[in-house]
Amino acid sequence: MNWLALDTLLTRIRPHRQLFALAIDGLVIVVCWNATYLFRLGFERWVSARPAYDTPVLAGLVALYLAVFLAFAVPRGMWRFTGFGDIKRLGLACALAGAVGAAAVMGLGLRGVPRAVLALHPFVTLMGLTLVRVAYRMLYEHMRSRITGRATETRRALILGAGGAARRLIAGVAGDGWTVVGLLDDDPVKQGARIGGIPVLGRLDTVAEQAALHGITHLVIAMPTATRAQRRRAIDLVLPTRLPVLTVPNASELQEGTRQRVRDIEPEDLLGREPVVLDEAGIGETLAGRTVLVTGAGGSIGAELCRQIARYGPARLVLYELSEFNLYAIEQELGESHPGLPLVRLVGDVRDPEHLRAVFGQWRPQMVFHAAAYKHVPLMEQHNAWAALRNNTLGTWFAARAAAEAGAERFVLISTDKAVNPTNVMGATKRAAEMAMGLLAPRHPGTRFIAVRFGNVLGSSGSVIPKFKEQIARGGPVTVTHPDIIRYFMTIPEAARLVLQAAAIGESGQVLVLDMGEPVRIVDLARDMIRLSGHGDDEIEIVFTGLRPGEKLYEELLADADSTLPTPIASIHLARLGGGVERVAALLDRAAGEAPDGDAQVRQWLAEAVPEYRVHPAQEAPAVAEVRQSAAP
Structure with missing residues (x-):
């Protein structure tokens, strides 16, 4: 059996998972209704002894069950993770729908429907729904073991970049709990090609669409030789997906001997510049x-x-x-x-x-x-x-x-x-x-x-990036002194x-x-770090606290x-x-x-030695003002 083809099929229908779940559940309800008739009446009479209005009753029951399932959020459950909690929810939903359905049938005087069928159908339906979910989980775990060598859920990666780094990454993560589903690249020559046996699915700007289509859990940027503008564009494309984003080490990290295959995206990747050529x-x-x-x-x-x-x-x-x-x-x-x-x-x-x-x-x-x-x-x-x-x-x-x-x-x-x-x-x-x-x-x-x-x-001690990381980890707010403050990094x-x-x-x-290089607005850096952490701009607040004593909007x-x-x-x-x-x-x-005698005197001494030193008026001692007046033309 082509397990990769099955995996692709399942990932393609995953965006419509709840609709498919309702359809299958409706089919199971119908099968279990007939199975209950078969159990109660036997092979000779399970069709002939039914009343003429059985089909409308069944249709009404299916609609009732599905409505109760929606109310209990049953379709939201992921079948490959089915557990006791899901079965318990199904049991309550079937009991409620069965009781309401039986009461409605009896209240309408539809005596042609056997009472035993009405009583047994919820239990048979629960067994049928449970069996379908357990069977799917068994199939899924077997498929995963055939593809990756392990039955547990793996990380499904989409790689941005289809060059040598992507080829090395595919070979390096094989059997490490990763499934590389596909690659994205803007090179027209690579469209439709296969790199290391993995297909190039499209351009970089289709990352959100491809991630949703294939059930991607992780995105990996494999563009170590890209320019700053190209890296920045790739990161801007992946941030809205709110998926974990990783990258491969760049050339300088490889030179320094790193052995990591992938690492988290850091602010340095957003602000990094072109490699400096040194003597x-x-x-x-x-x-x-x-x-x-x-x-x-x-x-x-x-x-x-x-x-x-x-x-x-x-x-x-x-x-x-x-x-x-x-x-x-x-x-x-x-x-x-x-x-x-x-x-x-x-x-x-x-x-x-x-x-x-x-x-x-x-x-x-x-x-x-x-x-x-x-x-x-x-x-x-x-x-x-x-x-x-x-x-x-x-x-x-x-x-x-x-x-x-x-x-x-x-x-x-x-x-x-x-x-x-x-x-x-x-x-x-x-x-x-x-x-x-x-x-x-x-x-x-x-x-x-x-x-x-x-x-x-x-990342140096006392810099804004460690501070922002701590604030984001606490759930915010992220504090920035001024919306227009810029810094060189x-x-x-x-x-x-x-x-x-x-x-x-x-x-x-x-x-x-x-x-x-180019100066960076601190508020933009804060927003990027919030997005890199997997949060949206609406989840973590940015608060402006005002410039601190001695702080400039920009540095020269x-x-x-x-x-x-x-x-x-x-x-x-x-x-x-x-x-x-x-x-x-x-x-x-x-x-x-x-x-x-205090900070004011130190500032006076500094003003005498460094004429360009501009003391904030609130901190300026009278002696400092006299120094400035004497130095004025």
């Missing part, structure tokens, strides 16, 4: 055989930098981290993935200059990546300005100075787009850190001091790779800016007075910043001294 040889020449030190090695960016650096075979990797747990986590991960790489694990604080000098003097790193920072804007804005200044600005100064004194070849600061025309303490302290690098560059010509700016990193691996590239090509005193990557120059890498630009770096010297002296 791998140049990066390798910069890192291979060198001692590399990473501050903040256990953070989101620091940990990814360590993973990427390890690929290039450094002589030694020094992990410098304040959090004991984060240090342990990244050390364990690197120990498993790169067992031959010598690791130095150090708990330390970049605000401790003596410890930094001792560490740099002992291990003599040639390459330093400074990722240690406080980066949460609202948290640093209220009651933590002093901590942000000491960690982000003074900590950078201490680390960069220790690196230069120990003879480091390059010191790379991880900066942020919030350092451009900053409106918050975090951005102002990072801009001051850039200026501190400019102050050190002429004093230590043997060390290249490079700053790298980029925007928000997808980059994946953590992409940001880390570009930082390494910037380190290879940057010169001392330069600020390099990473191309962040270059200040207004800055200019950019191209570099050999298209995704990296050189920012030529204005002068005035000497202003940061006084700020560093203050940060190294006694604690100030």
Whole structure:
């Protein structure tokens, strides 16, 4: 028997399942009515002894039974999952319909219908309906076992894309509880073809129709080499189906050694950009055989930098981290993935200059990546300005100075787009850190001091995506500060790779800016994540909470007075910043001294050192206003 053909037939009629169920149930009721006559009257009289009005009575009973079945939601039950609950519902429905039918027949004086037939028919009908459902379940499970090797229900997948990735996926999931029903592809040449024995059913835009027709339980996007626009279109087509959506690993994930055949769609897939072409040889020449030190090695960016650096075979990797747990986590991960790489694990604080000098003097790193920072804007804005200044600005100064004194070849600061025309303490302290690098560059010509700016990193600690995931998991609402707020996004691996590239090509005193692509409206990101979770826009509410202190509607990557120059890498630009770096010297002296009188004084110091820092009027101290007035033309 052609079990695949039977499976296809059953899936084709599945959209009309309730109508077919009612028709079969009606037929069973008719058969059981005749079987009851046969049981009561015997072969000789079961036809001849019936009254002339038996057919209208039977028609009325069938209509009554089906009406009661609809009231009890019997047709909604899925026969391949028939259980005790379904039989119980059938029993109640048959008892009610049988009682009402018998009362009606007797009340109308239709004495030609034997009372025994009226009494027995509901029980015979229940047995007949149960037998049909059990037989269907047995047939279905046998069919599944013949097709997939297991009797349990499998995941029925429809694959978007009919290229090499789809062919490998079909071969890889065979016997894993998956049934690949078909493929979709926009290539006219592939229409009607078979890939790995599976038919190409149509174009991508027919996904909703094909999913309903074939009883699909999962959709898989197998387009790893597609452009961002093509991936985005495919995701937009599948989201309205509200089915679980998976994807195959992309090229970079395969390069990193992932063994997953499929994974969930993530926001990175929605916002990802075209692959960045890097000078791998140049990066390798910069890192291979060198001692590399990473501050903040256990953070989101620091940990990814360590993973990427390890690929290039450094002589030694020094992990410098304040959090004991984060240090342990990244050390364990690197120990498993790169067992031959010598690791130095150090708990330390970049605000401790003596410890930094001792560490740099002992291990003599040639390459330093400074990722240690406080980066949460609202948290640093209220009651933590002093901590942000000491960690982000003074900590950078201490680390960069220790690196230069120990003879480091390059010191790379991880900066942020919030350092451009900053409106918050975090951005102002990072801009001051850039200026501190400019102050050190002429004093230590043997060390290249490079700053790298980029925007928000997808999935990093404190970013909106983990927050949105938690809110969706709780059933909402999802909170967005403003309907028009936009941000630039980059994946953590992409940001880390570009930082390494910037380190290879940057010169001392330069600020390099990473191309962040197109900005993304946060509310659109929230809606996409709600749909990816299988919910509709009407199921989880989006609530606008208002801009927080120091928050902009949009972030800039270059200040207004800055200019950019191209570099050999298209995704990296050189920012030529204005002068005035000497202003940061006084700020560093203050940060190294006694604690100030509250956040307002820290903002005053930052405004004096970073003239482009725009303090929110509600937070501005009188002294800050005087500084601005004196600086005005």
